[in-house]
Amino acid sequence: MTPEDLDRILASEEPLVPSSGFAAAVMEQVHVAATAPPALPFPWRRYLFGLSMTSVLAGLCGWMLAASPVTEALQTGYASALAALTEPHVSLALGAPLASLAGTYLLVRLILGFTGARR
Numbered sequence: 001m002t003p004e005d006l007d008r009i010l011a012s013e014e015p016l017v018p019s020s021g022f023a024a025a026v027m028e029q030v031h032v033a034a035t036a037p038p039a040l041p042f043p044w045r046r047y048l049f050g051l052s053m054t055s056v057l058a059g060l061c062g063w064m065l066a067a068s069p070v071t072e073a074l075q076t077g078y079a080s081a082l083a084a085l086t087e088p089h090v091s092l093a094l095g096a097p098l099a100s101l102a103g104t105y106l107l108v109r110l111i112l113g114f115t116g117a118r119r
Contacts, residue, residue, distance in 0.1 A: 065071055084090060 085094070
C-alpha cells in the first residue's frame with residue numbers, strides 16, 4: 001500500500017455506518033449492565049474481627065506457653081541439640097538444603113494456586 005492509497009482512503013468522504021444490529025446489541029449490553037445486581041462488598045468487619053481474635057489468641061497462647069513449666073523442661077532437654085544446631089558449620093550445612101526445599105515447596109504451591117490444579 002502506497003502513501004497515495006492511504007491519502008485517497010483517508011480523504012474519501014464516505015460516511016461511517018455501523019453494521020446492522022450494532023446499536024441494538026450495544027443497548028442490550030447497557031441494559032444488562034444497568035439491571036445487574038451490585039457487587040458484594042468485602043466483609044471488612046468480619047475480617048478485622050477474625051484478625052484481632054487470631055492475634056489475641058496467639059498472644060495468649062504464647063504468654064501461657066512462656067509461663068508454663070513444660071517450656072523450661074523442654075528448653076533444658078533440647079539445650080544440647082539447639083547448641084549443636086547453632087554451630088556455624090552445621091547451620092550453614094543445613095540452611096541451604098532447607099532453604100531450597102522451602103523455596104521449591106512455595107513455588108509449587110504458588111503454581112498450583114494460580115492454575116487451580118489439585119494435588
